[in-house]
Amino acid sequence: xxxxxxxxxxxxxxxxxxxxxxxxxxxxxxxIMFLLLRTAYPRRKRAFEGYFDAAGVSxxxxxxxxxxxxxxxxxxxxxxxxxxxxxxxxLTGYWLAFAIPVVTVASSVQARSRGAIRWILxxxxxxxxxxxxxxxxxxxx
Numbered sequence: 243x244x245x246x247x248x249x250x251x252x253x254x255x256x257x258x259x260x261x262x263x264x265x266x267x268x269x270x271x272x273x274i275m276f277l278l279l280r281t282a283y284p285r286r287k288r289a290f291e292g293y294f295d296a297a298g299v300s301x302x303x304x305x306x307x308x309x310x311x312x313x314x315x316x317x318x319x320x321x322x323x324x325x326x327x328x329x330x331x332x333l334t335g336y337w338l339a340f341a342i343p344v345v346t347v348a349s350s351v352q353a354r355s356r357g358a359i360r361w362i363l364x365x366x367x368x369x370x371x372x373x374x375x376x377x378x379x380x381x382x383x
Contacts, residue, residue, distance in 0.1 A: 251322030253329075255315045261333035262311060269304040272297055295353060299346040307332045327381035337376045341369040 276293060283289050311332050318325050331337050348365030 250318060250320050251325065253321045253323070253326035255319055255321045255325055255329050257312065257315050259333060261335060264335075265304065265307055265311070265333065265338075269301070269308055272301055272304065295350065296346075299349050300342050303338055303342050303345070307338060323381055327377050330380040331373065331376045334376075334380075337373055340372055345369055 275297070279286075279289055279293055311329060314321060314325050314329050321329065345362070345365045348361035351359050352362045
């Protein structure tokens with residue numbers, strides 16, 4: 243699973259999949275929600291804080307996922323096992339379905355406790371471990 247081994251291979255890495263469309267649509271929906279909030283309530287600082295408190299983690303994961311999948315598809319439209327494993331790890335949605343809520347809850351607990359309960363870094367560590375577990379699963383398949 244090394245990056246050096248990545249390159250051309252037998253796996254078709256297309257962006258024309260329902261998983262990719264859903265990923266982009268979800269990210270676009272979050273952006274539209276932000277724009278609507280900004281347009282309807284331009285001076286509501288607490289509303290923006292609430293939005294980013296609730297959606298910040300999701301936005302980060304969704305943006306990372308879209309960038310990763312697009313980069314893979316553009317770099318190697320016919321990818322090898324490593325490319326395919328990364329592609330499937332993101333587009334199947336299993337990892338995101340786990341990662342986003344875990345880090346969101348940890349972030350909220352840490353923010354609401356004013357940093358006294360430091361859960362964000364351990365949660366990110368768990369999410370990274372799960373990412374590599376899912377990646378390994380698709381690499382071995």
